[in-house]
Amino acid sequence: MIAKTEEDFNGLKEIGKIIASIRDELAQRTTPGITTKELDDRAGELLEKAGAVSAPKGEYDFPGYTCISINEEVAHGIPGHRVIREGDLVNIDVSASKNGYFADTGISFVVGEGEAVLTKLCNAAKMAFEAGLKKAKPGSKKSRIGKAVFETARQHGFTVITNLTGHGVGRKIHEAPAHICNYYDPWDNEILKEGMVIAFEPFISTLEEEVFQKEDGWTYATEKSYVAQLEHTIILTKNGPIIVTL
Numbered sequence: 507m508i509a510k511t512e513e514d515f516n517g518l519k520e521i522g523k524i525i526a527s528i529r530d531e532l533a534q535r536t537t538p539g540i541t542t543k544e545l546d547d548r549a550g551e552l553l554e555k556a557g558a559v560s561a562p563k564g565e566y567d568f569p570g571y572t573c574i575s576i577n578e579e580v581a582h583g584i585p586g587h588r589v590i591r592e593g594d595l596v597n598i599d600v601s602a603s604k605n606g607y608f609a610d611t612g613i614s615f616v617v618g619e620g621e622a623v624l625t626k627l628c629n630a631a632k633m634a635f636e637a638g639l640k641k642a643k644p645g646s647k648k649s650r651i652g653k654a655v656f657e658t659a660r661q662h663g664f665t666v667i668t669n670l671t672g673h674g675v676g677r678k679i680h681e682a683p684a685h686i687c688n689y690y691d692p693w694d695n696e697i698l699k700e701g702m703v704i705a706f707e708p709f710i711s712t713l714e715e716e717v718f719q720k721e722d723g724w725t726y727a728t729e730k731s732y733v734a735q736l737e738h739t740i741i742l743t744k745n746g747p748i749i750v751t752l
Contacts, residue, residue, distance in 0.1 A: 524604065607677070
């Protein structure tokens with residue numbers, strides 16, 4: 507969407523704040539021995555308390571309030587009876603709507619003490635996000651965001667997932683622009699607009715550059731790589747991007 511009015515900005519900030527607080531609480535609760543369903547049930551309680559509706563459940567009939575992915579899982583992991591263990595790489599993705607406004611956020615982190623490469627991977631995802639954010643300006647080519655992400659990943663010895671991308675958000679959970687790539691595509695020359703709302707989410711990988719969909723019809727995974735993601739919903743303005751999901 508293109509945010510134009512004070513109502514738009516306030517509506518996006520409200521739902522952004524809600525899902526950011528849920529993301530952070532779930533991350534704090536992610537300790538060895540807890541199941542992904544226990545985390546998701548808590549998310550459902552918090553969404554209801556805030557008067558918000560889970561986007562994956564409400565829009566796509568996803569079997570969970572949130573997407574929780576572990577280790578080889580990259581995105582859209584289904585909450586269930588899987589027990590989280592020390593050293594796991596976990597991704598928590600929370601998206602929801604309230605009063606007609608949608609926002610989307612996600613974070614990857616290591617539970618307790620894990621392999622050093624996983625911590626490095628999560629840090630690289632954060633740095634790639636920050637590098638791409640600097641290119642998220644009205645009047646700039648959208649492809650510059652992906653170029654910054656890819657170059658940052660390579661600088662730290664990693665690569666990117668090419669078949670998962672960011673997207674527009676705001677009045678729907680997925681809307682124009684249809685994709686925000688994490689690599690440079692010279693044909694992707696769309697110009698970013700004032701007020702454009704995007705979910706920007708670098709996916710940084712230790713090796714593979716594509717994910718596949720598992721037989722459950724939802725979960726995206728890799729064969730032998732770890733992947734870290736960082737996602738925020740952003741409003742592009744001439745005075746700099748506004749991150750509504752901090």
